[in-house]
Amino acid sequence: MNIQENYNHIKNQLPEHVQLVAVSKTHPVSAIQEVHDLGQRVFGENKVQELMEKYPLLPKDIQWHLIGHLQTNKVKYIAEFVDTIQSVDSDKLLLEINKEAGKHNRIIKVLLQVKIAEEESKFGLEIEEAKDLFQKYINGEYQNIEITGLMGMATFTEDESQIKEEFLNLKSLFDELNQQKPLKTLSMGMSDDFPIAIDCGANSVRVGSAIFGRRDYSK
Numbered sequence: 668m669n670i671q672e673n674y675n676h677i678k679n680q681l682p683e684h685v686q687l688v689a690v691s692k693t694h695p696v697s698a699i700q701e702v703h704d705l706g707q708r709v710f711g712e713n714k715v716q717e718l719m720e721k722y723p724l725l726p727k728d729i730q731w732h733l734i735g736h737l738q739t740n741k742v743k744y745i746a747e748f749v750d751t752i753q754s755v756d757s758d759k760l761l762l763e764i765n766k767e768a769g770k771h772n773r774i775i776k777v778l779l780q781v782k783i784a785e786e787e788s789k790f791g792l793e794i795e796e797a798k799d800l801f802q803k804y805i806n807g808e809y810q811n812i813e814i815t816g817l818m819g820m821a822t823f824t825e826d827e828s829q830i831k832e833e834f835l836n837l838k839s840l841f842d843e844l845n846q847q848k849p850l851k852t853l854s855m856g857m858s859d860d861f862p863i864a865i866d867c868g869a870n871s872v873r874v875g876s877a878i879f880g881r882r883d884y885s886k
């Protein structure tokens with residue numbers, strides 16, 4: 668399968684209301700350009716350095732999402748152009764994004780990343796921490812940020828019932844916060860589990876290898 672076939676295959680599986688974030692990490696700008704030419708405008712990268720290298724080489728109508736763990740000292744490098752930061756996992760980071768967005772007179776959209784997986788390795792806020800941050804947001808503490816929703820990653824397992832349970836946990840937090848202040852985006856699901864995520868209420872999925880092919884980290 669080539670990129671175009673992969674892309675069309677994924678797009679055909681997504682209901683109208685589900686946004687596709689094409690995760691292009693480790694793949695060259697030529698591949699991103701190819702997917703852009705097919706009409707895709709939302710792309711996700713997980714490293715600041717890589718995003719900074721690719722950004723100037725690609726069309727300016729791309730909405731870049733940062734989906735990987737972000738260190739506070741790197742926010743300044745992307746604050747001018749990043750569309751959405753999906754991986755907000757601390758108050759400190761939120762304050763830094765707010766400050767840097769202010770310098771550029773913009774509002775940066777963010778998702779709170781919530782830890783729903785069993786694995787220790789996954790980043791993210793505990794449910795209670797996410798609720799606390801959202802409360803501060805509602806109280807007006809971050810003027811240059813819009814919290815548009817939540818992001819989560821399920822445990823890497825074959826056990827579909829576990830994946831489903833984790834996604835449903837995030838969906839129920841989403842519904843709860845959404846009652847306090849309307850949210851737009853529930854970002855869950857990757858190449859291997861996006862159909863389950865959509866069944867559980869995701870309206871944004873982050874798909875990489877199913878579009879671009881396997882990632883080669885040896886390069």
Ligand SMILES: *Cc1c(COP(=O)(O)O)cnc(C)c1O
Binds near residue numbers: 857873874877
């Ligand atoms: C790499 C990555 C993805 C995409 O993973 P695939 O399995 O290649 O679809 C999605 N979300 C995050 C946070 C990632 O780091």
